[in-house]
Amino acid sequence: MTSGDATVPRVTTAINGFDQVALGGLPAGRCTLVTGTAGSGKTLFAAEFLARGLQFFDEPGVFVTFEEPPADIRRNVASLGFAVAEWESAGKWAFVDASARNTEEGPVVGAYDFRALAARIAHAVRTVGAKRVALDSLGAVFLRYPGPAVVRRELLRVAESLESLGVTAVITTERETEYGAMTRLGVEEFVLDNVIVLRNTLFQERRRRTLEIVKFRGIPHRTGEWLFTIDPRDGIVVVPLAFLAPHEGSVIRDRVSTGIAELDGMCGGGIYRDSVVLLTGPTGVGKTLSGLHFVKAGADAGERCLLYTFDETRQQLDRNAAGWGVDLRAMEAAGLLQVVSEYPETSSLEDHFILVRRAVEEFRPARLVIDTLSALERIATPRALLDFVVALGAVLRPRAITALLTSLPADRTAPNPGPSIAARVASLTDVSVLLRYVETAGLTGRAVAVLQTRGSAHDHRIRDVTIDDTGMHIGEPLRGVSAVLTGYGVPVFAAGTHGTADRRAPASPVGPDG
Known part of the structure; x- marks a missing residue:
């Protein structure tokens, strides 16, 4: 976070998650430069800034376009549910078409006449009583000037003209690379007080958008790159969302069941209703089954449950659940369950978050299961996945939703094993449960521990764990085995046993969960 004068008034953009990053919105009465490569979301940011102002605050706006005709912008913005045509009819939204196709005939010759444009903008602002103005995009116009000095002078003229009108403005321009010069001409970012960079990078064959506030001159803001996505319904959505604002709800003391009575006992009589539970274990150890027990307990209590699976198809999930006596279709028919089964690669991490958040808002579940977080590592960086969990917590905790997140442990067979996602998010969860394989008398067994x-x-x-056709059962404490938590169980030999463990042989070599 940068320091500065926090008393400068802000204009709330109401763009999902942006105002939390900006610590309140854009500086009021100033011009903000939004720069980015093709497809990074500049035009949408400018249009949404105006549309949200009308939608939430009844603040009229003027959109000045230098490239796309108003009809295209009107159509594109309408796809997000913004009734631009109605706002125009009501005298609350005005377009100023400054594109070459509208102002000139034949080839472009000479510099652009900003004096005439300023007069047109001023007229539109006064006509609709605009509080917000967007200019998209000045980059193409500036290329027609002979050098940086002229561009600097003309941009200053534009900024002064807009500020004299008392409006808050967004000005977009282009850049050629994601991490090179801020703008194509290298001038604009020095003239204006506020600069936002939108990036659209390629990561693991998928596009990944980020937003960075480079400067708000003299005003505090959060630094660094923040993931965002463009949603067909919600427009620009910055993934961290409201997690930047602390949750100040009442303390919840009542407990709910995990669906496994013995596990409830290990957790002190169940888990607090607003808890986020992290269940870690290798493939096949019982993570999905634990999630099914958790969902069934919720449905039996009349609670709505939301189940996300990223590892199994819906058909596989139904078959496996039926094998343990859990009828998912009956729960759905009763309105107590919603199941989402899809592979991580179908969407970006940011889009998955939007879908989870939307399902939580619309279905209003009391419980959520995500099985497994580890599957999402295939499409995201460790930092992005950590942001996903943090943002998810911000959605769940104010609603007192009990969540069960499953994860694989770290792969110790990898050439350079690093921390697993479980290790990275453990500090963000309330309850940590570890499932492990152990070997006993040549047979594969299971063990469970509550770490937190x-x-x-x-x-x-x-404790010992068994799984049969009725589900998971937790038995007596294990004896004669150590180092189970690290995944490298070592037998503890008693005197006179001649190498025979008291109860358990060494555990399978499964990596730790951190």
Whole structure:
């Protein structure tokens, strides 16, 4: 976060998540430069700035276009549900068409006449009583000037003209690379007080958009790049959203069942209703089954449940659940369950977040299961996945939704094993449960440990786990085995046993969860 004068008034953009990053919105009465490469979202940012102003604050706006005709912008913005044509009819939105096709016939010759344009903008502002103005995009016009000095002078003239009208303005321009010069001419960012960079980089064969506030002169703001996506319904959505604002809801003390009575006992009598539970274990150890128990317990209590699976098809999930006596279709028919089954590669991480958030808002579940977080590592960086979990917590906690997130442990067979997603997000969760394989007398067994329950006592012992056709059962504490938590169980030999463990042989070599 940068320091500065926090008393400067702000204009709330109401763009999803942006105002939290900007610490309140754009500086009022000033011009803000929004720069980016092709497809980064500049025009949408400018248009949404105006549309949200009308939608939420009844603040009229003027859109000045230098490239696209108004009809195209009107159509594109309408696809997000903004009734631009109606606002125009009501005298609250005006276009100023400054494109070459509208102002000139034949080839472009000479510099652009900004004096005439300023008069047209001023007329439109006064006509509709505009509070917000967007200019998209000045970059093409500036290329017609002979040098940087002239561009600097003309841009100053534009900024002074807009500020004299008392409006808050967004001015877009182009850049040629994602991490090179801020703008194509290298002048605009020095003239204007406020600069925002939108990036559209290619990561693992997928596009990844980020937003960075480079400067708000003399005004605090959050620094760094912030993931965002462009949603067909919600427009620009900055993924962190409201997690930047602390949740100040009442403390919840009532507990809910995990669906496994013995696990409830290990957690001190169940888990707090607003808890986020992290369940970590290798493939096949029982993570999905635990999620099904969790969902069934919610449905049995009359609670709505939302189940996301990123590892199995819906048909596989139904078959496996039926094998343990869990009828997902019946829960859905009763309106108590919504299942989403899709592979991570179908969308970007940001889009997955938007879909989860929308389902939470519309279905209003009391419980959420995501199985597994590890699958999302295929499409996201560790930092982006951490942001995903943080943002998810901000959506769940104010609504007191109990969440179960499953994850794989780190792969110790990898050439350079790093922290697993479980290790990265463990500090963000309230309850941590570890499932592990162990070997006993040549057979594969399972073990469970509760590593953490915030604000509650819990069982510190490692217990035996069995799975049969009725589900998961937790038994007695394990004896005769150590180092189960690290995934490298070592037998503890008793005197006179001649190398025979008291209860368990060494655990399978499964990596730790951090």
